[in-house]
Amino acid sequence: MRRVYLDHSATSPPLPEVVEAVRDALERFPGNPASLHGLGVEAEGLLERSREAVALSLGAEPSEVVFTSGGTEANNLAVFGAAWARQDPHVVVSAFEHSSVLEPARRLKESGVAVDFCPVDGEGFVRLDALEDLLRPNTALVSVVLVNNEVGTLQPVAEVARLLDRAQARWGRRPLLHTDAVQALGHVLFRVRDLGADLVTVSAHKLGGPKGVGALFVRRGVRLRPLVLGGDQERGLRAGTPNLPGIAGFAAAVRFWDREGDHLRDRLRQLSGRLRAGLQALGGLRWNTPSDVDRTAPHILNVSVPGLRGEVLVHRLEQEGVYASTGSACHSRRAHPSHVLLAMGRSKAEAVSAVRLSLGPETTEDDVDHAVAAFRAALEDLRFLVRS
Amino acid sequence: MERVVLVRYGEIGLKGANRPAFVAQLARNLQAALPCVRVENRFDHLLLRDAQQPWVLERLARTFGVVSSSPALEVAAELDAIEQAARALVAELAPQPGTTFRVETHRRDKSFPLTSPEVDRELGRRLQTHFPGLVARMKDPQVCVWVDIRQRAYVYTQVRPGPGGLPVGTGGRAVALLSGGIDSPVAIWMVAKRGVEVTPVHFHAPPFTSERAKEKVVRLVEVLSQWCGPMELWVVPFAHVQRAIRQQVEEPLWTVAMRRIMMRVAERVAERVGAAALVTGESLGQVASQTLEALAAIEAATRLPVLRPLVGMDKLEITALAQRIGTYEISVLPYEDCCTLFVPRRPRTRPTLEEAERAEVGLAVDSLVQEALAGAETVFPAAPARA
Numbered sequence A: 001m002r003r004v005y006l007d008h009s010a011t012s013p014p015l016p017e018v019v020e021a022v023r024d025a026l027e028r029f030p031g032n033p034a035s036l037h038g039l040g041v042e043a044e045g046l047l048e049r050s051r052e053a054v055a056l057s058l059g060a061e062p063s064e065v066v067f068t069s070g071g072t073e074a075n076n077l078a079v080f081g082a083a084w085a086r087q088d089p090h091v092v093v094s095a096f097e098h099s100s101v102l103e104p105a106r107r108l109k110e111s112g113v114a115v116d117f118c119p120v121d122g123e124g125f126v127r128l129d130a131l132e133d134l135l136r137p138n139t140a141l142v143s144v145v146l147v148n149n150e151v152g153t154l155q156p157v158a159e160v161a162r163l164l165d166r167a168q169a170r171w172g173r174r175p176l177l178h179t180d181a182v183q184a185l186g187h188v189l190f191r192v193r194d195l196g197a198d199l200v201t202v203s204a205h206k207l208g209g210p211k212g213v214g215a216l217f218v219r220r221g222v223r224l225r226p227l228v229l230g231g232d233q234e235r236g237l238r239a240g241t242p243n244l245p246g247i248a249g250f251a252a253a254v255r256f257w258d259r260e261g262d263h264l265r266d267r268l269r270q271l272s273g274r275l276r277a278g279l280q281a282l283g284g285l286r287w288n289t290p291s292d293v294d295r296t297a298p299h300i301l302n303v304s305v306p307g308l309r310g311e312v313l314v315h316r317l318e319q320e321g322v323y324a325s326t327g328s329a330c331h332s333r334r335a336h337p338s339h340v341l342l343a344m345g346r347s348k349a350e351a352v353s354a355v356r357l358s359l360g361p362e363t364t365e366d367d368v369d370h371a372v373a374a375f376r377a378a379l380e381d382l383r384f385l386v387r388s
Numbered sequence B: 001m002e003r004v005v006l007v008r009y010g011e012i013g014l015k016g017a018n019r020p021a022f023v024a025q026l027a028r029n030l031q032a033a034l035p036c037v038r039v040e041n042r043f044d045h046l047l048l049r050d051a052q053q054p055w056v057l058e059r060l061a062r063t064f065g066v067v068s069s070s071p072a073l074e075v076a077a078e079l080d081a082i083e084q085a086a087r088a089l090v091a092e093l094a095p096q097p098g099t100t101f102r103v104e105t106h107r108r109d110k111s112f113p114l115t116s117p118e119v120d121r122e123l124g125r126r127l128q129t130h131f132p133g134l135v136a137r138m139k140d141p142q143v144c145v146w147v148d149i150r151q152r153a154y155v156y157t158q159v160r161p162g163p164g165g166l167p168v169g170t171g172g173r174a175v176a177l178l179s180g181g182i183d184s185p186v187a188i189w190m191v192a193k194r195g196v197e198v199t200p201v202h203f204h205a206p207p208f209t210s211e212r213a214k215e216k217v218v219r220l221v222e223v224l225s226q227w228c229g230p231m232e233l234w235v236v237p238f239a240h241v242q243r244a245i246r247q248q249v250e251e252p253l254w255t256v257a258m259r260r261i262m263m264r265v266a267e268r269v270a271e272r273v274g275a276a277a278l279v280t281g282e283s284l285g286q287v288a289s290q291t292l293e294a295l296a297a298i299e300a301a302t303r304l305p306v307l308r309p310l311v312g313m314d315k316l317e318i319t320a321l322a323q324r325i326g327t328y329e330i331s332v333l334p335y336e337d338c339c340t341l342f343v344p345r346r347p348r349t350r351p352t353l354e355e356a357e358r359a360e361v362g363l364a365v366d367s368l369v370q371e372a373l374a375g376a377e378t379v380f381p382a383a384p385a386r387a
């Protein structure tokens, strides 16, 4: 049976050149980057070349890139690290952040820190008016995801930065701006300076790199309190011998997207347009991803089939060889309604009936057509489940 | 001095003429569970040799028919040798000064020169000489040194309870319905404890239930087989039945109709594996389908007796038992379960048999059952392998 993988937002399968880079690092760079001898120097060379590649892709200086064990750790470091480095901090995060931002924010709140969750609108965008109202003289951190991982909306982070400039003009202190760009890197063109962000999270496995490696951009001059203590690796912000094979693989993925990105982004946009039109023609669907190409990532489509549970549709699509997901992969084991869709004001019934399709570099037009056909077959087959 | 394990059985000792067969089954079960161990069948207990591995005792705590077990030292039936063994065991306990102890001797070989109380006294004295901190106390001592004198002598300081019950394989075979929930694994454990071999049947309904739900059941069977011995799990496709029921049966009777077809499929599996009864995790009144009327209507679909070992238990008791068995943590894993799709909004809680039968008029029951059996797969989840 034809298999069509449309779950790249959960993880995007490793690119051939990533596999090559990981293998190469394991075989040819056995040393510890911190060792004094030649093998250490070689390993350090690979580490620093990789850091340069990631920095280049972000529009950052190499010294501003801190490697971590993934997006989750980078988000934890950003939220806790920023809050703990300041006296009496106030923190604002959007209500539909990834759980690796939300849970640290909730933990801060439990421990007595003032935390506000900024509402989002029905289309999936953070409400700037509400955000501005939440800012206070002691606001230490504002965190807004760049591309929401469930619905693919591109958040106006640069506009958030302008709100923070205004806060600085008013109170003489600028809150740090963090953005979780895990779903954005590669798929959306951005540079950290243009965003006006102080902290930016990225993760390798969402763009064809290895799982378990990511990075936090920490703008020069920004002070964070580290979470992982030990040696002084990563400028003391993240102790531990770095995951060199993973980091080398991360760099290979980033180089691939830097090289092919323009073309890939156009293609993903065109393919997701085709997918959207194909599904639209089936009728009876409710879109959770807006159709506005300027305000969405090119590779994520989220749609609800009213009356049908998302996981049943996902399993039925799998029987047709199509791999999709309900919300984000971390939650899809539980039949809980998606917090992202609830934050967007969807009803509980709508929030449990969502399916996310996410495309990647190897997706073809035939794949998309197959997915539409699979969707049609699944809907016809499952229609009997919809209770009046 | 050889390290051995004494295994005691209780209830099966009472079974008169059947007794040798029961003991032999227990010995076979132990041998199968512990291939490296040598099992010797002694007059009133079993003795395990080459049983040093730490998991042997764990395994004994999970073998039905075992009442208790003791890791022991086997020595010549001579007081000096017995003393050596007792000293070695007490040294292992590293007693603090002030630790209370006593010796308890059973002399089964009356040719031994000292009486039991004499051994108690003499051995106690010698132990105190060697461990001056020990304090003799008859009632509730912290350490008890048991000495069994037969042709050889056995010295031990621990009596570890077994699960009791009857050896699996002495009570025939039953087919059990196994869902991923808390109850059905406990039901299987309860009948296995009475010596019954169980063939579990799981109804798998993709796309309404996920592959993970099936994996979860496989893991449950792995845990259960540590108690019940290896079990062959039948995985029976059921989505076609659920579809048919949702389309042909009036909503209030969906659950009864579904359970009746499950009973029929289980009965057919029972014919294939030579089982004489069905087992379910139902108990009275927990959910709407578990009223007496509903149970009667469901049971009427099979001619086999339906055992419901949980019928007298409440949820807390079942949960506590599931925790002890080791299935609880797996049962509560939050994998999505779409069975709610087939739960009627307003179920008929007290259906009559006539209603249940009438509800099936539109269903091609025989061919649904046939199709389920034709698609059945069997899996042999291994108990975590050791030794």
Ligand SMILES: Cc1ncc(COP(=O)(O)O)c(C=O)c1O
Pocket (backbone or CB within 6 Å): A009, A010, A069, A070, A071, A072, A073, A075, A098, A100, A145, A147, A148, A149, A180, A182, A183, A203, A204, A205, A212, A213, A214, A328
């Ligand atoms: C928006 C977003 N942030 C963070 C993460 C976590 O990244 P990682 O899987 O590398 O821990 C993910 C994906 O899992 C994500 O989609």
